[in-house]
Amino acid sequence: MTPLAAFLIVAALVFAIGLAISLTRRNAILVLIGIELMLNAANLNLIAFWRFGPHPEALTGMMFAIFSIAVAAAEAAVGLGLAIAYHRSKKTTDLDAMTRMKG
Amino acid sequence: MIFGLSVVFVLTSILTVAGALAAALLKNLVHCALSLTVTFAGLALLYLQLDAQFAGFSQILVYIGAVAILVVFAILLTRGSGIPEYRSYSSSWLAGVAIAAGVFALLAWAVVTSLPASPASAAPQVSVQQIGQALMSGYVLPLEIVAVLLTVALIGAVIVAMPEASKGDAK
Numbered sequence: 587m588t589p590l591a592a593f594l595i596v597a598a599l600v601f602a603i604g605l606a607i608s609l610t611r612r613n614a615i616l617v618l619i620g621i622e623l624m625l626n627a628a629n630l631n632l633i634a635f636w637r638f639g640p641h642p643e644a645l646t647g648m649m650f651a652i653f654s655i656a657v658a659a660a661e662a663a664v665g666l667g668l669a670i671a672y673h674r675s676k677k678t679t680d681l682d683a684m685t686r687m688k689g
Numbered sequence: 690m691i692f693g694l695s696v697v698f699v700l701t702s703i704l705t706v707a708g709a710l711a712a713a714l715l716k717n718l719v720h721c722a723l724s725l726t727v728t729f730a731g732l733a734l735l736y737l738q739l740d741a742q743f744a745g746f747s748q749i750l751v752y753i754g755a756v757a758i759l760v761v762f763a764i765l766l767t768r769g770s771g772i773p774e775y776r777s778y779s780s781s782w783l784a785g786v787a788i789a790a791g792v793f794a795l796l797a798w799a800v801v802t803s804l805p806a807s808p809a810s811a812a813p814q815v816s817v818q819q820i821g822q823a824l825m826s827g828y829v830l831p832l833e834i835v836a837v838l839l840t841v842a843l844i845g846a847v848i849v850a851m852p853e854a855s856k857g858d859a860k
Binding site: 587588589590591592593594595596598599600601602603604605606607608609610611612613615616618619620622623626629630633634636637642643645648649651652653655656657658659660661662663664666667668669670671673674675679680681682683 | 694698702705706709710712713718721722725728729732735736739740741743744747748751752755756759760762763764766767775776777778779780781782784785786788789790792793796797800801804813814815819820823824828831835838839842843845846847849850852853
């Protein structure tokens, strides 16, 4: 197995576990955790392709991963803020009980 | 060497995947957040093995330093610690696991069958200075857009999570 394939398999495992968390857990915060895991798996793919690609000195994949980390941080802040706001008004984080978002 | 892979890589990938699995399986949400931190640390170690030092240390700073703390705060503010009052898994968990397994099988099949045997390239010499110069020259516009996005997202998160003004004021 080449190193690139090994990194991609690890990233695919992390992505699948994140997807499973998002699809099966009922707590809204855990679903956000699953989304973070999927974003991280994508970042690992980007950096692995950057490292084993033909032109690693061009820095393109690395830059993509850094910007992706910044966007994921913004997404986490907004998502957790929404979860806290929902809990404040409805006193639950159960996704099955979240049927409407309006006040 | 195990299957042609270095022992360090095998250990870090096992740590990463085990942390993610623990986040998926544990009942207590605080334990989930802590195992998520283990996964983030494992991914940072994998970045370091890929000679991406800057990305590895940004991963540690942003994910372990900020996102994990945010998740713990959100769990504690929503009283999610301890055993939850409702069941942890949705009623359609079997379909979710099946979809995730299918996605993993597809990705693994694509990786194993389609990759050419890549020659082992030398480690690229990338300094933080080069990254800074690239950010300030070729990637200036994306950098500014990300700056605006982060500002808007943080202000938006504060406004969304702010306690609402009492309902009587508006009327």
